[in-house]
Amino acid sequence: MRFNIRxxxxxxxxxxxxxxENLSKRIKEHCFQKVNSSTYGLKLCHREQLIQNATFTVSYFEIAKSDYGDEKTKDIMQFIMTNLEKELRNEFNPWVGKQ
Incomplete structure (x- = not known):
């Protein structure tokens, strides 16, 4: 976690x-994931002080699987999304998640 960067x-x-690829499932993981889970997530149900004093907003971009086309296009899209995620992480410096 990067709580030390303020x-x-x-x-x-x-x-x-x-x-x-399953946004609903991922959001549920962030909300209800077990505290001892090794998966990166917010585990919000275990952060009572935070959820009592904060307002949360979820934003997302959707790329439909049908937009991927063939396997080569899917590989290109995966490359683009991976690098976009990296650049967004560098820009916004989120508190949790893997590098």
Whole structure:
């Protein structure tokens, strides 16, 4: 976790940036994941102080699987999404998630 990097002028903080083919499942994991799970996630149900004093907003971009086309296009899209995620993580510096 990157809690040690602070910007006191911010009024909101980015907790997580990631990519998932099943967004609903991933959001549920962030909310209800077991505290001892090794998967990167917010595990919000175990952070009572945080959820009592914060407002959460979820934003997402969707790329439909039908847009991928053939296997070569799917590989190209995966490359683009992986690098986009990396650049967004560098820009917004979310608190949790893998590098």
């Amino acid at each position: 910007d006191d002028s911010k009024t909101s903080f980015d907790f997580y940036i990631g990519k998932s």
